[in-house]
Amino acid sequence: RTRRTLLSPTMPPKRPRTVPLRKLFVFAMCLCGIPFAVTMTALLSEISCNKYRWCSSQWDTEEDRYLAQPPQTQQPEPLLHPTPLPLAQYLQSKRKDIPLVVALTNMGYADMASNFLCSLQRLNITNYLLVATDLPSYSFLVKRGYDVFFLNTTSSEEASTWGGKAFNKFVKLKVKAVESVITLGFDVFFCDLDMVWLRSVYDLLPQAAKSDGLPVVNGKPIGSLETGNHTILDGWDYAIYYYKAHSNTGFYYMRSNANTKVLMQNWLQCCDRVPVDDQDTFDGLTDSHIRGRRLGRIKYVWSRCKTLRLLLRRILLSSREYFPNGSDFFVLKYPQRAHVVPYIVHANQIPGGKRAKIKMMREFHVWLLDDDHFCLPKG
DSSP: OHHHHHTOTTSOOOOOOOOOHHHHHHHHHHHHOGGGHHHHHHHHHHHHHHHHOOOOOOSOSSOOSSSSOOOOOSSOOOOOOOOOOOHHHHGGGSOSSSOEEEEEEOGGGHHHHHHHHHHHHHTTOOOEEEEESSHHHHHHHHTTTOOOEEOOOOOOGGGGSTTSHHHHHHHHHHHHHHHHHHHTTOOEEEEOSSEEESSOGGGTHHHHHHTTSOOEETTEEOSEEEOOSSOOOSSOOEEEEEETTEEEEEEEEEOOSHHHHHHHHHHHHHHHHSOSOHHHHHHHHHOSOOOTHHHHHHHHHHHHHGGGOOOOOEEEEOOTTTSOOHIIIIISOHHHHHTOOOSEEEOOSOTTHHHHHHHHHHHTTOOOBOTTSOBOOOO
């Protein structure tokens, strides 16, 4: 009976290793005193997450059964069944002269997807490709008025749990989606769904790319340029979110040209060779600045994907005011202290899984949905 209980399919999946935040807070208070305890706790949490992958701690005493739970509704919604459509045919309705915003979701992150699309809607951005990898998420979003492309896969809600096999399989779908769109001749803004757009980057990055220069905000350049070692075609090849001495594939602007098509194909091949997430494989292919404990993981990628490495001309979006990560925006408050509105807020670097992210986003007024996950009107 005990064995059957332990192997019961109703039991939650094994949780990642945790570091209780209350312990970090007590340690920070002893180390720095009460006035700096909260800030020091955030920094310690970032270190434990980045270096040791202990990222699932939280303040609440009640444990989530899953790191990412599907959005709860009053009653199960009937599923919609879309007519199968090839991606190339679906994209005929999208504009090719401006970048296409690309994101993927399943039911585990459908509420996050609705919040992300709401932020685009408030900026009047309609040129996007939101890929739903299961029928529940497709139905959930279509019923809320969004244009969704259905991709029939075996993706499950467990793919929302960072670091697992299902997650690594799901993020490979992200790479495949972008590779397909790039091949069809579209420039791409790729975004994770725990992001909110507060300003349009359409006015910032495409123009800088064509001029082969840094993006300029209020007369000041932001980010940094890496020259790479490949042929310069018509400006730099891509721009990517960058912090803590490595790139972050949660947001990037990838132009469609001969260089980037090869990069995306190499990235897909490396994902097949190495059983890690898309972030580590991309760093292994493109980054020369990895150091510390992260270097150990990247060396494994280097050993399997050495022939696929490709250093292109790129922009590193490292501004903590205009492209802040979760810690920069919610804890250290770089944009608020600089009195600027960031382009994108990324709700990463927040211990506690999806529930903690949504709680934090509500507190800072970047959760844009009502209780039924419909987009609230602006203002």
